[in-house]
Amino acid sequence: MVERSLRGKVAIVGIGETTYYKHGQSPEPEFKLALMAILAAAEDGGIDPRDIDSFASYSNDRSDPSRLAAALGTKELRLSNMQWGGGGGGGAAAVGNAAAAIVTGQADVVVVYRALAQGQFQRFGRAAGGGTVAGDNALINPYGIFVPAQRYALKFMRYMHEHGIRHEAMRALAMASYHHAQSNPRAVMYGRPLTEEAYDSSRWISEPYRLFDCCQENDGAAALILVSAERAKDFRYKPAYILAVAQGSDHRNAARSFNAPDFASSSFGPVAPHLWEMAKLGPKDVDVLQSYENFTGGVLMSMAEHGFFRPEEANEFLTLENLLAPRGKLPLNTSGGNLAECYMHGLELQIEAVRQIRGQSTAQVPNAHVAGVIAGPMVTPVSTMIVGSQETL
């Protein structure tokens, strides 16, 4: 049987971002932000924007591919793809969907993009007032549970209980993101370092999450351009090859009223093994990791479910020293991530992985050849990917 795999067949050759803003502070509307990021990615790669023939996104992005294609002067629109469900959990899946379309001849030049202007539209972390609710929300909202911080506090509170997780492990995750943001001028939290004392004294949002365990909300846009490996060397910078992508979630993950059998998890249980199998690599081969921080607890569970450590080793593994570039055991969220660079719904993490492979990060890991990107955890479906340099093929 022919092996079914994306390994080495597609590369990311262009990356682009707008300025990142605090939520509601973008001077530009959302659709314009999407165009700005796509044009920046084309410029980065040395790609004629009219040659972009395909579009992939996630989380019901509001910038419609047909309108984008018209605006960009796209010669021919081939693929218009949306990843269902999971919010930021779809970030790596969108890349995987794009790569699959390229490998199967359905697309040639795909842009994966995400744009958010939360002043123009609604925030994630605030509920609308009044009214009535039905279905699963009727079993949840009347008790004061509305937003992701609260829903995912329930998961991690149980996980902490089962595995004896200490708050110092969560703090190390938050501090790693803030530390790396201090060398990244693009980061919203650039110039605003986080101390242990500030973390420990920060207010509770929803126990066990304090303020600094929770991602920012931001405005901006990000985009990546993918082509087949055959063409990858025609562009400006070193290609970052897709070594593997996996998406999905575990058995009955969406069972209502928090009845998923493995509720206290990041949803990566059965997904991560597919990733390693396609990549032909294991956790020890990863030089640098970007792991989506909606909440620090989600990062911890994601890393454990990917096999970077066992749950009972989390307290020992998750020290600030281990997580820092350039020399930590596993440098994590080297641009500042969702907590301190920008919550571009995680797509900034894919971009940072490409920078690490190119050698362009502001917190560069020496000789980074294998970079992991774990998209939004605890939702369904989740997704995860590995990119690598030419040397890993």
Add this chain to the structure above:
Amino acid sequence: MRYLPSGLPAPVTESDKLDLPYWEATRQGVLKVQRCGSCNSWQWGPEWLCHHCRSWHMRWVAVEGRGRIWTWTRCWHPVHPALKSHGPYIVVLVELPHAGNVRMLGNLLGDPRQEVTIGAAVEAVFEPHDDAAAPYTLVQWRTA
């Protein structure tokens, strides 16, 4: 006596009536969950199909309002306008050991700053909202 301030969204029955028996029972002070008529599996929340054996014969069964805390959170940040200046409140996910360990959400009544213990026994308390446009009753929990 209500645990949370007024102004939070009011639950209504789904337009397809799937969960109508649950909401009708809570008005009578009875807690009902689903049980499969074919394989006897317990199921919560309401679904048309048994997730275990694909049977359509889901029945509504009254269960004792007793359980134990499976996980919990204390919410501090007011994410809804009605919660502004209210202060912290406790949400518990309660499992029902005598009903296949199905889990249901509610508030833990009493001091919102009390210590909460995973595994602690709790019992159901029915909280009627008779003045709502469509009156309803929430199922809350207190330490047993």
